Amino acid sequence: DGGITQSPKYLFRKEGQNVTLSCEQNLNHDAMYWYRQDPGQGLRLIYYSQIVNDFQKGDIAEGYSVSREKKESFPLTVTSAQKNPTAFYLCASSGRTGVDSPLHFGNGTRLTVT
């Protein structure tokens, strides 16, 4: 079955360490997105990529970095510069970028930094 795989489901890190969250999709989608979810905040866009080797900052990109070397993969690195990294991270993809394009989401990674 096609879908989006995020791993791991839970991730624990010490403050000051960089950590990379994995996102892989086998839907053959061009566009991929990273969202952050905090309680009561809804989803906020971190980075997105509409094509391989190209990506754009979203609304809260500070302290994060991404790469898009392959169509299937869009890893997110949470750096030590991110002031409050503990959150639920959702990766999504879309087969087209029209106003009628729903996003398909992975199951998320819950990151806890202490």
Added chain:
Amino acid sequence: AQKITQTQPGMFVQEKEAVTLDCTYDTSDQSYGLFWYKQPSSGEMIFLIYQGSYDEQNATEGRYSLNFQKARKSANLVISASQLGDSAMYFCAMTGRGSTLGRLYFGRGTQLTVWP
């Protein structure tokens, strides 16, 4: 940029009853899309229903319908015959044209609880 407002942090409904979850939006785009997603406690985001700004008919998908009132800029989700499995967080979202094409903007969500 687009803005989505969900004013109901929590809603309660008895099983088999209908419930309406409110969503208002703001945009300067003429062409845009409105979406509803369901997020169970497991965390996955499930796409429920879509309404285009030029669609004259309200969208329906099974027990879900979207009450679209363009002049009021509202896109309320109606769930008929609620089931216990409908208990979840519900998010309203929208996208538009231009620099926002392909991006989804989300509201803060409404936690729905269905009781027997």
